[in-house]
Amino acid sequence: xxxxxxxxxxxxxxxxxxxxxxxxxxxxxxxxxxxxxxxxxxxxxxxxxxxxxxxxxxxxxxxxxxxxxxxxxxxxxxxxxxxxxxxxxxxxxxxxxxxxxxxxxxxxxxxxxxxxxxxxxxxxxxxxxxxxxxxxxxxxxxxxxxxxxxxxxxxxxxxxxxxxxxxxxxxxxxxxxxxxxxxxxxxxxxxxxxxxxxxxxxxxxxxxxxxxxxxxxxxxxxxxxxxxxxxxxxxxxxxxxxxxxxxxxx
Amino acid sequence: xxxxxxxxxxxxxxxxxxxxxxxxxxxxxxxxxxxxxxxxxxxxxxxxxxxxxxxxxxxxxxxxxxxxxxxxxxxxxxxxxxxxxxxxxxxxxxxxxxxxxxxxxxxxxxxxxxxxxxxxxxxxxxxxxxxxxxxxxxxxxxxxxxxxxxxxxxxxxxxxxxxxxxxxxxxxxxxxxxxxxxxxxxxxxxxxxxxxxxxxxxxxxxxxxxxxxxxxxxxxxxxxxxxxxxxxxxxxxxxxxxxxxxxxxxxxxxxxxxxxxxxxxxxxxxxxxxxxxxxxxxxxxxxxxxxxxxxxxxxxxxxxxxxxxxxxx
Numbered sequence: 180x181x182x183x184x185x186x187x188x189x190x191x192x193x194x195x196x197x198x199x200x201x202x203x204x205x206x207x208x209x210x211x212x213x214x215x216x217x218x219x220x221x222x223x224x225x226x227x228x229x230x231x232x233x234x235x236x237x238x239x240x241x242x243x244x245x246x247x248x249x250x251x252x253x254x255x256x257x258x259x260x261x262x263x264x265x266x267x268x269x270x271x272x273x274x275x276x277x278x279x280x281x282x283x284x285x286x287x288x289x290x291x292x293x294x295x296x297x298x299x300x301x302x303x304x305x306x307x308x309x310x311x312x313x314x315x316x317x318x319x320x321x322x323x324x325x326x327x328x329x330x331x332x333x334x335x336x337x338x339x340x341x342x343x344x345x346x347x348x349x350x351x352x353x354x355x356x357x358x359x360x361x362x363x364x365x366x367x368x369x370x371x372x373x374x375x376x377x378x379x380x381x382x383x384x385x386x387x388x389x390x391x392x393x394x395x396x397x398x399x400x401x402x403x404x405x406x407x408x409x410x411x412x413x414x415x416x417x418x419x420x421x422x423x424x425x426x427x428x429x
Numbered sequence: 430x431x432x433x434x435x436x437x438x439x440x441x442x443x444x445x446x447x448x449x450x451x452x453x454x455x456x457x458x459x460x461x462x463x464x465x466x467x468x469x470x471x472x473x474x475x476x477x478x479x480x481x482x483x484x485x486x487x488x489x490x491x492x493x494x495x496x497x498x499x500x501x502x503x504x505x506x507x508x509x510x511x512x513x514x515x516x517x518x519x520x521x522x523x524x525x526x527x528x529x530x531x532x533x534x535x536x537x538x539x540x541x542x543x544x545x546x547x548x549x550x551x552x553x554x555x556x557x558x559x560x561x562x563x564x565x566x567x568x569x570x571x572x573x574x575x576x577x578x579x580x581x582x583x584x585x586x587x588x589x590x591x592x593x594x595x596x597x598x599x600x601x602x603x604x605x606x607x608x609x610x611x612x613x614x615x616x617x618x619x620x621x622x623x624x625x626x627x628x629x630x631x632x633x634x635x636x637x638x639x640x641x642x643x644x645x646x647x648x649x650x651x652x653x654x655x656x657x658x659x660x661x662x663x664x665x666x667x668x669x670x671x672x673x674x675x676x677x678x679x680x681x682x683x684x685x686x687x688x689x690x691x692x693x694x695x696x697x698x699x700x701x702x703x704x705x706x707x708x709x710x711x712x713x714x715x716x717x718x719x720x721x722x723x724x725x726x727x728x729x730x731x732x733x734x735x736x737x738x739x740x741x742x
Contacts, residue, residue, distance in 0.1 A: 190529045194515070201517040201558075264513030268574070271477040271509070272530045273502040428480055 184278055191274065191282025192289070199290050208252060212294045215244055220301070232309025237301050238319040238396040242359055242389055245330050250351035252291060253334020254344045256283050257423060261342040266427060276420045284335055284416055291327045295320065315398030322395030325408035326388055330355050332415035339422040355388075362387030430454055431476060431582055431612055435485035438471050438636075445471045447636035448485065453629075455581070458608050460627030460644075461616035464732055468636040469616040470510050473586050476614070477507040489582050503531075506580035508588055512571030516560035520551055520570055523559060524577060531578040545573040548603055564591040572600065576607070583613045589622065601625045620724040623647075634732040648722030650730075655722075657703045658690040661714040670710060674702050690720070 199205040216237065220226045224236025260266035269279055305311050333354055338347040360366045362384040370380055384390070391404045431453045438446040446468040453459045461469045474480040476487050478494045478501055487494045492501035514523055524545065528538050546552055549569040554562060559570060568591055575583060588604070589597045604613060604626045615626060623630050623644050630647055632640040640647060648654055661667050667689045668680045676697035681690050693699040700719050707714060 187530070190526070194518075194526045197522075198515060198517050263516065264509060264511055265515055267474070267477075267479050267509040268507075268513050271479050271502060271505075271507045272527070273499045273532075274530060275499065424481075428474075 184275070187274060187278045188282045188285065191279060192286045195283050195286030196289055199286070204255075205290065208248065208290075209294045209297060212244065212248055213297060215248075216240070216298055217301070219244065232305055232311040234301060234305055234311070234316050234319055235396070237298070238323060241323045241396075242326065242392060245327055246352060246355055246359060249291065249327060249330035250334050250348045250355065252287055253331050253351055254338050254347040256287060256335050257339040257419070258342050258344045258347045261339075261427070262344075266423075270427065276424060280335070280416055280420050280423070284331060284412075284419075287331050287335070288324075288328050291331065292324055295324060295327070312398065315396075318398045318400055319396040321400075322392050322404075325395070325405070325412075326392045329358075329388060329408050329411040329415070332412040332419070333358065336415045336419040336422055339419050339426060358386060359388045361385075362390045430490050431487070431584075431614065433472070433476065433485065433487045436472065436475060436482055436487060437484040438468075438475060438480060439483040444636045446475070446482075449633070449636070449638055450485075451631060451638065451641065453612050453614060455610060455612050456608065457629055458604060458613045458615060458627045460623045460630040461614060461633065462618070462620070462623060462630055462728060463633035465618070467633045467732075469633055470586055471636075472633070473507075473584050473614065473616060474509075476584055477505060477509070478502055479509075503578075504581045506575035506578065506583045508571050508575045508583075508585040510586040512568045514559050514567065514570055514574065517558065519556050519558050520562075521555040523570065524573060527574045527577055533578060541577055541579060544579075545577045548576070548606075549573045550599070565593060565596050568592060569596075569600075572603070581611060583607065583611055585613070585615045587616055587618075589617065589619065597622075620728060623724060632728065632731050639731045640727075644724070645721075647727050648724060651720075651722030651724070651727045652692060653690070653720040653723045653726060655698060655700075656690050656692045656720040657700050657717065658688055658720055659703075659707075659714045659717040660686075660688050661712070663713070664689050667712065667714070670706060670712060671703060674699065674706055676702060 219240035220234075220237040224239060226236045229236065257266070260269060270276070302316055305316075306313070330351075334347070334351040337350040337354065338344075340350070341347050357366060367380055367384060370383055375383075391407050394401060395404050432451075434450050436446060436449045437444065449468075449472060451459075461472070463469050471480065475482050476489065476494065478498050481495070489501040490504045492504070494501045515526075518526070524542055528542055533541055546555070549572055551566070551569060551573055554566055559567060562570065568588070572585070572588060575585065585604075589600050592600060601622070604615065607613065608626075615622075617623065627644060630640070630642060630644055631638055632647075640650075642650075659667065664682045664687050668682055671677055671680045671689070671691045674691070676694050676699050677691045678694045679692045681692070682688070683690065691699060691703055704717065706712075707717070
C-alpha cells in the first residue's frame with residue numbers, strides 16, 4: 180500500500196498532463212504561442228535585419244508572451260478543481276497536499292516546456308543561417324523555462340484563491356506584471372514616492388523577473404539567478420498549499 | 430469502524446456541526462437523515478478528511494483523521510456530494526487513475542477494477558468521456574471510484590440522488606451486498622431508503638444529533654405506530670363506531686383519500702378490538718391495516734420541534 184512520494188507525484192502529474200491534451204486548450208495554446216513567438220522575433224525583434232546569429236530577439240519577447248499566456252494555463256490549476264468539486268475527491272484520496280500541489284504544478288510546467296521545445300525550428304534556422312553560440316541559446320531556453328515556472332507558481336497560488344477562472348487570470352496577470360517590472364522606474368518610482376528606504380527599494384528591484392531572466396538569456400549563468408527562480412517557485416507553491424488549505428471549504 | 434467524538438465545525442457564529450459523537454461498527458449501515466443544511470455533508474467531509482474540524486476528533490479504523498490522514502484515507506472510500514470527477518477523462522482512464530493512487534497493482538488491480546465495473550454496470554461506457562455521461566452514470570462512476578480498493582469504511586453522500594427507480598434499487602442492493610464486513614455511512618433525504626438499506630439512522634438538524642435509533646425504533650415514535658387504518662365507503666359511520674372503543678384515543682378521516690385511522694392510547698394495542706367491533710356490527714370495509722408508523726411524520730416532528738425550540742431560544 181505504501182508508496183513513495185515521488186511515485187504519487189508522478190501519478191498525479193501524468194493525469195494532469197494528459198488532461199491538457201484531452202481538450203482543445205493544449206492545441207490552441209501551443210499554436211498561439213508558436214505564432215506569437217515567431218511573429219514577435221521576426222517583426223518586432225528584427226531577427227533578420229540585425230544580421231546577428233543569435234536568438235536574443237526571440238527570447239527578449241518571452242516575458243511579455245508569458246505575461247498573458249501563462250496565466251491562461253495556470254488559471255485552471257485549482258480554480259477548476261474547486262468549481263467542479265473534484266478538489267474534494269483529490270484531497271480525500273491518500274495524497275498529501277504537497278504531492279497534489281507539486282503534481283499539478285509540474286504537469287503545467289511540463290506542458291509549457293513542450294510548447295517551448297516546439298520552437299526548435301528557430302534554433303535550427305539560426306544555425307542554418309550562421310554560426311551562433313549554442314551555449315547561450317541553451318542558457319536562454321533554461322532561463323525561459325525557469326521564468327515560465329515562476330509565472331506558473333504565481334498562477335497556481337492565485338488560482339487557489341478563487342473558483343472563478345477569469346478572476347484567477349486577471350490577478351495572475353497583474354501580480355506577474357508587477358514582478359516582471361519590479362526593477363523598472365515605473366514600479367520603483369512609485370515605491371520611492373511613498374518614501375521607502377533605499378535598501379527596501381533595492382530589494383524590490385532585486386525581485387524583478389526581467390533582470391534575472393535577461394542575464395541568463397545573455398548566457399551568463401549566475402547561480403544567484405537560478406536560486407532566485409527556484410526560491411520564487413518554492414515560495415509561491417508554499418503559498419498555494421496554504422491558500423488551498425484555507426479556502427477549500429468555500 | 431468510525432468514531433466521532435464531540436465533532437464540531439463552526440463558520441464564524443454559525444455552528445454547522447455541533448458536538449456530534451457516534452460510533453459505527455463493521456457490518457452496520459448508518460443512515461444520515463436531516464433537512465438540507467443540517468450538517469450531514471459537513472460531518473461526512475470531516476470524516477473523509479476534507480474539512481478540518483473546529484473541535485473534536487474523528488477516527489477511521491483507529492486512525493485519527495487529523496494526525497494520521499494518509500492511513501485513514503487509505504482504508505476509506507468516499508463518494509462526495511454530487512459525485513465529482515474529472516469530466517474530461519473517460520471512465521476507464523479515471524478508474525485507472527484512482528487505482529494507481531490507491532496503490533493497486535498487477536492481478537489484484539485488474540480484479541478490483543473489473544469488480545467495480547461489474548457491480549455498477551459500467552461496461553458499456555468505459556470509453557466514454559465522463560462529461561458526456563448521464564447523471565445516473567456519473568453517480569455510478571463516483572461509486573465505482575469509492576469501492577475500487579475494497580475499503581473497510583465507506584462514506585457515501587447521497588449515493589442515489591439523481592438515479593431512476595431501477596438504478597436506486599441497484600445501488601441499494603450494492604450497499605446491502607457490501608454491508609457484511611464493511612462500516613458504511615449513507616446520507617439521504619429519501620426516507621424510504623432508510624428502511625431499504627440502513628440498520629441504524631441518525632437524524633441531524635442544525636448540526637446536532639436529534640435521534641439515533643433503528644428504523645423500526647424511529648417508526649415506533651410515530652403517532653401512527655400501532656394505529657389501525659381502513660378504507661370504507663362510509664367513513665363517518667366508521668369514525669363513530671371506532672371512537673366508542675375504550676383504548677382508541679382518536680379517529681381521524683384523511684381529507685384527501687377518506688381513509689379512516691384509529692389511534693391507540695399510549696402503549697395500547699387496538700387491532701383486535703377494532704376488528705372485533707367491525708365484525709359485530711357487520712360493518713362493510715374494503716381493507717384494514719395495522720400501521721408500523723410513518724418515518725416522514727417522525728422526521729418532521731423531530732426536526733420541526735428543534736426548529737421551533739431554536740426560534741424560542
